[in-house]
Amino acid sequence: MTTADPYRDLLKTIAESISREFSQSLGTDVPSDLIVRVIEEPPLRKFGDLGIPVPRLSKELGLKFQEVAASVEAGLRNVNVISKVTRVGPYVDAFIDAEKYASKVLESLKELSENYGVPRVEEPQKIVVEYVSANPVHPLHIGSGRNAAIGDFIYRILSMAGHNVERRYYVDDMGLQVAYLAYGYLKLGRPNPPEGMKPDKYYGLIYAAAATIVDLLEAKKKVEALKEKGGHEYSDALRELDSLMGDLARIRERIPEEVDELIEEISKDEDPRASIATLMRNYEFGNEEAQVMREVSEKVMEGIKETLTRLGINMDVWDWESDLVREGLVRKVLEEARKSQYFTIHRGVPALDFKELLKDKDLRRRLRIPEGLEIPPLILVRSDGTTLYTTRDIAYTLKKFREAQAKKVYNVIAIEQTLPQAQLRLALYALGHKFEAENTIHYSYEMVNLVGASMAGRRGRYVTVDDLLDQMKERILDIMSERGSRSEDIAEKMARSAFRYMMLSTSPNKTLVFDVSKALNIRQASGPYIQYTYARAKAVLTKAGGVPWNKLEFKGAGKGLRRELIWLLGKFPHVMKRVLESLRPEDLVAYMNKVADTFNTWYGAEPIAKEVDEGLRALKLAITYGVSVVLANSMKALGMDVLERV
RNA sequence: GGGCCCGUAGCCUAGCCAGGAUAGGGCGCCGGCCUUCUAAGCCGGUGGUCCGGGGUUCAAAUCCCCGCGGGCCCGCCA
Numbered sequence: 001m002t003t004a005d006p007y008r009d010l011l012k013t014i015a016e017s018i019s020r021e022f023s024q025s026l027g028t029d030v031p032s033d034l035i036v037r038v039i040e041e042p043p044l045r046k047f048g049d050l051g052i053p054v055p056r057l058s059k060e061l062g063l064k065f066q067e068v069a070a071s072v073e074a075g076l077r078n079v080n081v082i083s084k085v086t087r088v089g090p091y092v093d094a095f096i097d098a099e100k101y102a103s104k105v106l107e108s109l110k111e112l113s114e115n116y117g118v119p120r121v122e123e124p125q126k127i128v129v130e131y132v133s134a135n136p137v138h139p140l141h142i143g144s145g146r147n148a149a150i151g152d153f154i155y156r157i158l159s160m161a162g163h164n165v166e167r168r169y170y171v172d173d174m175g176l177q178v179a180y181l182a183y184g185y186l187k188l189g190r191p192n193p194p195e196g197m198k199p200d201k202y203y204g205l206i207y208a209a210a211a212t213i214v215d216l217l218e219a220k221k222k223v224e225a226l227k228e229k230g231g232h233e234y235s236d237a238l239r240e241l242d243s244l245m246g247d248l249a250r251i252r253e254r255i256p257e258e259v260d261e262l263i264e265e266i267s268k269d270e271d272p273r274a275s276i277a278t279l280m281r282n283y284e285f286g287n288e289e290a291q292v293m294r295e296v297s298e299k300v301m302e303g304i305k306e307t308l309t310r311l312g313i314n315m316d317v318w319d320w321e322s323d324l325v326r327e328g329l330v331r332k333v334l335e336e337a338r339k340s341q342y343f344t345i346h347r348g349v350p351a352l353d354f355k356e357l358l359k360d361k362d363l364r365r366r367l368r369i370p371e372g373l374e375i376p377p378l379i380l381v382r383s384d385g386t387t388l389y390t391t392r393d394i395a396y397t398l399k400k401f402r403e404a405q406a407k408k409v410y411n412v413i414a415i416e417q418t419l420p421q422a423q424l425r426l427a428l429y430a431l432g433h434k435f436e437a438e439n440t441i442h443y444s445y446e447m448v449n450l451v452g453a454s455m456a457g458r459r460g461r462y463v464t465v466d467d468l469l470d471q472m473k474e475r476i477l478d479i480m481s482e483r484g485s486r487s488e489d490i491a492e493k494m495a496r497s498a499f500r501y502m503m504l505s506t507s508p509n510k511t512l513v514f515d516v517s518k519a520l521n522i523r524q525a526s527g528p529y530i531q532y533t534y535a536r537a538k539a540v541l542t543k544a545g546g547v548p549w550n551k552l553e554f555k556g557a558g559k560g561l562r563r564e565l566i567w568l569l570g571k572f573p574h575v576m577k578r579v580l581e582s583l584r585p586e587d588l589v590a591y592m593n594k595v596a597d598t599f600n601t602w603y604g605a606e607p608i609a610k611e612v613d614e615g616l617r618a619l620k621l622a623i624t625y626g627v628s629v630v631l632a633n634s635m636k637a638l639g640m641d642v643l644e645r646v
Numbered sequence: 647g648g649g650c651c652c653g654u655a656g657c658c659u660a661g662c663c664a665g666g667a668u669a670g671g672g673c674g675c676c677g678g679c680c681u682u683c684u685a686a687g688c689c690g691g692u693g694g695u696c697c698g699g700g701g702u703u704c705a706a707a708u709c710c711c712c713g714c715g716g717g718c719c720c721g722c723c724a
Contacts, residue, residue, distance in 0.1 A: 043667060053666045055704075089667065090705085135724075176723055349722060372649055374720070382722040389724050416718055418650070446651075447718070479686060494686095506659070509651065511717055518658080518673075522686065525659090525672045532686045540683050590660065593671075604679095604688040624683095646686075 004112065005573040006105045010081065011036050014050070014094070018075030025071055028061060048086065048093030049567065055090050065090075098558035098566060105570040106622045109629065110549055116629050117572035119580045124162045128400045129155045131412035132308065132315075133170040136297040137177045138204030140307045141462035142514055143414070143448040143455060148465075149503035149639065150445055151412040152313050153585045157637045161580050166404045169315045170396060173297040173322050175389060177207070177458075179280045181300075182293045183272070184210025187265040188258055190292070198466065200303025202255075203296060208460030209251045209259050214272045216244040247459040254460075277384060284325060284386045294322060307465050311496050312639060319399070321392055329395035330387055333431070337380055342430040344377060351377040354426045366438055367425045370418065378423040390420045394427050401436050408439045415444040415509070443583065445508035451515045468519065469495050475520045476528065490646060494528050497640035501527030504585035504638055525593055527640055530631060533596040535646045536603065537628040540621075544609035547625045553615025561602035562623060568595050569626040576637070585638060592634040599627045 003009045015032035022030040035057075042051045058068040072092045076085045081104075083097035109116045131151020134144040151167075158165045172178070184206045185191070193202035219241040226234040252259040266272055282290035301318075308315070324330055337343055337352060344353040354375050357363060369375070380391045400409050413421060421442040429437035449455065455462045472495035480486045502519055506512060522528045541547070557566055572591070579588045608624055611617035632642045 037664070040666085043670075047667070051667080056666070091667065093667095172724075347722080351722095370650065374649065376720075379722055384722085386722090388722070393724095414718095414724095415651075417724070419719060420724075449717080476686090483684090483686080485684095510659090511652070513658090515657090521673070523673075524686090526686085528686055532684075536684050536687080538684095543683055586660085590671080597671085600687060601689090603683080604685095607683070609683045646684080 003104060003108055005577070006101070006108055006570040007574040008577075009104075010096070010101070010570070011039055011050075013081070014039065014076065014079050017078045018052075018072055021071045021075035021078065025074065026063065026067060028063065030057075030061060034060065042091070042093060045564070047088060047091070048084075049096045051088075051091045051093040053090055054092060096567075098563045099554040101570065102554045102557035102566045102619070105566050106552065106554075106619075106626065109569065109622070109626050110547075114629060114632070116626070117576045117633050119161045119573070119577045121161045121163060121580075124164060125407040126405050127158055127163050127165045128168055128404045128406045128409045129158070129165055129412065130168045130170055130400065130409065131155075132304075132313070133172070133413075134304065135172050135175060135177050135457075136300040136304065137181045137207040138300070138457050138460075138462070139198065139200040140304055140465040141448075141455060141457065142465060142468060143462075145311075145465040145468070145499065146445060146448050146503045146508075146512060147412055147414070148308065148311055148313055149500045150443070150508055150585065151410075152311075152500075152639045153504055153637065154410055154412065154443065154583055156639050157576075157580055157583070160633075160637055166316045166406070167314070168317045168319055168400065171297060171301060171318060171320045172389065173293055173320055174280070174284060174325065174392065175321075176276070176280065177211075178293050178297055179276045179283070180211045180214070181207040182279055182290075182296050183276050184262055184266075185296045186292055187262055190295075191258070198303040198306065199299045200301075200307070201464070201466070203300045203303075204457070205251055205255050205460060206258060206262075208458060209248070209255065209262050210266070211458045212244055212248045212251065212460070213259075213262055213266050214276075216241070216248060217267065217272065219244055247461070251460045281384055281386050283322065286326070294320075310469060310492070311465065311499070312493075312641070317403075319396065321396070324392055324395050324399065325387075329399060330392050333391065333395045333398070334380060334387070336431045337427075340430050340432075346377045346379060349379055349383055350381045351379045352423075352427050352430055353377040354423070354430065357426060357430060363429070367422075367429060368441075369422050369426070373419070373422060375419070375422060375426065378427055390423055390427070393420075393424050394431070397424065397428060397436060397440055398433060401439075406439075408441065409436075410441050410443050412443045412445070415446050418442070418444060443508075446511045448512045448514050451513060463514065463516065465499070468516065469499060471516065471520060472498050472522075475522060479522070485646075490643060493641040493643060494531060494646065497531060497635070498522060498527035500639050501530065501589065505589045507584070507586050524597070528646070530592055530596050530635065531640070531643050531646050533600055534628060534631040534635070535643055537599065537624050537631070538644050540603075540608050540624050541628065544617075544621050547621045548614075548618045549622070551614050551618040552622055553619060556613075556616045556619055561598060561605060562620070564598055565595075565602060565623050565627065568598060569623070569630060572630045572633075576633070579637070588634055588637060592631060592638075595627060595630055595634075599624075 015035035018035050019030050019032045022028045038052055038056050039050055042048050052072050054065055054069045054072060058065050069092055073085055076082055076094045081097050081100045082094045084095040086093045129151055132144055132148045134140055155165050155167050181203060193199050223237045223241050226237050269275055279290055283293045342352050342354060344351050358375060378390060379388060381387055397409065400406060425437045425440055450463060473491045476491045476494050477486060480491060557563060575591045608620045611620055635642050
């Protein structure tokens, strides 16, 4: 009989055997789950393949060390696939019979072939993943790139496991930022991008210019007002002005005419901020002339979509925020809110106050409201009658659940939005949408910063995904040229895979300090390294004409790195299952690296296809095949391109 | 001021939630290996006050307390 998960089965068999031993010799009932939990892998292979720290069990069970050690040892000896059991200090260690275990792993691999390790959920669900959702005011920068890579990974692994996943991008075209862009766009007479420049790049510069000029004019006034007064307030204002001038100068280098014209035009405006607020108000209330916000957003989105396509990311649905308003969904939310017992007038404007709700500790837990996080009332409507982002997000969340008939909604959103996301869940609950409140999951990730500076879209300070992909591609093409195998298409795919690898290799809850020169260093522990290793394994298999499964002999399976590789291959289904549950891409990346490293070392150490012994050759090819399958499936889950040749 | 996250070699990072063996990797740097299956590779060398101080424990990178350093949030922005 073959198994879908050799490693897990091994742990279960061992745990059950030990559990039986406990009840037989000590009359103690020990659940095998508990034993599975304490089984660990020794830091060095020479200690064994698996080990059990006896004190952990004896403490937990309240039994004497010697008794526990003896039972564990006896239990392990009764397992057929274990060849040796030793006692080292507080540990009982077990060695796996590599030949027997290899037969289990390779049989499973043979039967499941390409599907080996792909997790299958028992109850597929309809799930929505909302990701990227970058504001349509500038190109995707590496921060949104991190979001894109993470969101797409979630989509891919959930889909692989059998869930029905819908990908959505929320276009926030009603926000203040689009209003700034539209303001600048109008002042320049609705210009089109110059020949050859992507719209997102061009309008991103206009957005930054407009925002910076507005801030700069205000900073100037402030400096003048403080001139008489002097002191540190004055010098602070001066420094602020200086920094804005620096930013504007940098933007001006890119679009000098536009910047000059904007300075002139915006200076004529008595109150630019009021004009921008008017634009927003008109847009929300359906005034035709404010459609310029939609117009310019659409242009920027063209560029963003192009970048996403380059990254290999496709969305199922593009949701326009303004459509929610047109459809009356936002109004409906406001009506519900007014009827809610949590409705209040906070500083003169409509709001939801969660004070009472938050007293319920159990609710806090169910809605995953971070411990100790203070939640101020959620203001729903500005004093000029326009709504706020989170208000519209309530409507949007309900729409996502309703349209997709979703059981769960993942929002991939930066960690800085923890508070509004918590308010969103509370608001859903307060409005009576308990199911939606409990099943809206904020998948947060940390910021991406640049080596020297912080990123700021408003100031035009960012590294774009496009530029980074271009540079990575250049670097890859250089290497290809050296090797005499230049291919634009493959280079493009390697570049985007390298990008995804980079974004997924560190834990999402760790700040990423981004360094372009490091991102371009394509060696070990990189996307290309994995793709290269995979192609290498495939090349061996192709030359050998596939795996001669009928010739397969297991007797060489215990030697050196072959043993190690079989061990790793056996673990793959277990690793995938864990990654599916935790949604932590970095664990899969680490596993993938380990497999690639071990395979490459082995590849250098002994011949595979050229092995003369027939049975051993078949074994080696089967292992190589296993490596190709686990690397391919890992890459698929991570959204990397699986290339047969590089 | 309050809250959340992070701190492991020159740099990046795993391990921390569920304490257990000599803290795993990678980059960089130095030296070697292309007439054998893809050298984007392999082999060897180099490098650690696990931020600091206490505590709990047979055992602490891991748990607790007090600090220090960095990031983020605490807006009628998103």
